[in-house]
Amino acid sequence: MEVTHPLRIWVVSDGRAGIENQALGLAEAIQRLTAAEITTKRIRWRPAFDRLPSALKLPAMLDPASDVPFPAEHEAWPDLWIATGRATLPLSLAVRRRSGGKTFVVQTQDPRLSPARFDMVVAPAHDGLSGDTVFEIVGSPHRITPQRIADAAPAFAAEIDPLPHPRVAVLIGGKSKAFDLTEAHAADLADRIAGAITAANGSLMLTFSRRTPEAAKAAMTARLSALSGLIWDSEGPNPFFAFLNAADHILVTEDSANMAAEAASTGKPVHILPMGALKPAGKFARLHADLEAHGATRPFDGTLEDWNYPPLAETDRAAKAVLEAMRTR
Incomplete structure (x- = not known):
């Protein structure tokens, strides 16, 4: 052809x-x-x-x-x-x-x-x-490239540039056929995230997905709003690309294949946050095994450990x- x-x-x-x-x-x-x-x-x-x-x-x-x-x-x-x-x-x-x-x-x-x-x-x-x-x-095809996320940065520079390092982008999914995010589990995740960022003297850049239950969103916001950083409330321009550009670490809930693959394309440490399982992990377990084998991701253990890997370019x-x-x- x-x-x-x-x-x-x-x-x-x-x-x-x-x-x-x-x-x-x-x-x-x-x-x-x-x-x-x-x-x-x-x-x-x-x-x-x-x-x-x-x-x-x-x-x-x-x-x-x-x-x-x-x-x-x-x-x-x-x-x-x-x-x-x-x-x-x-x-x-x-x-x-x-x-x-x-x-x-x-x-x-x-x-x-x-x-x-x-x-x-x-x-x-x-x-x-x-x-x-x-x-x-x-994972799945996506639009994340180094140039695209760099181009998004200037629009959010006034809010992001003053934030202390390490800057931690936290990408929260929600309820799906395989996973759930209850209010109690969201509160526990938020406490663990707050502990890691506080111990590192870092800052937070948090975004929720459309699937995040309102109760879980409220619980996490209440526990994380005292940290230095930003919590996007879905109003105004979406800072997702700018968060990826500015992040030193990325935390992603395990329910989203798209977000995990996008995060792995940055070459930055990607920490996987556990969710409540509604059925056997199946294909999600295979995805996370692939991402771990590439060196991109590790289960979140409550610390912000650094590591390097070639950015995923699928x-x-x-x-x-x-x-x-x-x-x-």
């Missing part, structure tokens, strides 16, 4: 930031390797059709507010379609069929369909997916694999 013009990449998702950033991060990594133009498409299905199997969904069932998922009759097909999430599956299959091979279709995450139905599936290794079109990476590795697969198709 030879492309002589700047690569036309369409990034497709349901618009949720955590989902979209996987496809967009992979597209941006490809753009760093070759000339490319990225177009973002956000789609969702009408509620009446959302739970239908992929094989039964038709473009006419999309919500009218969705972006148009296919090129108009006079427009060229994209060279590369990168999609993420269950909502995009029917469209990815349709693009591969309708474009007649003009569009190389990449799906991130486990599509829960045969990987052979896509040109490539960039899947987390901990999902255990296999097949000729599967390219496994540790998104860049996947980008190279996509371009190679496009060249050899």
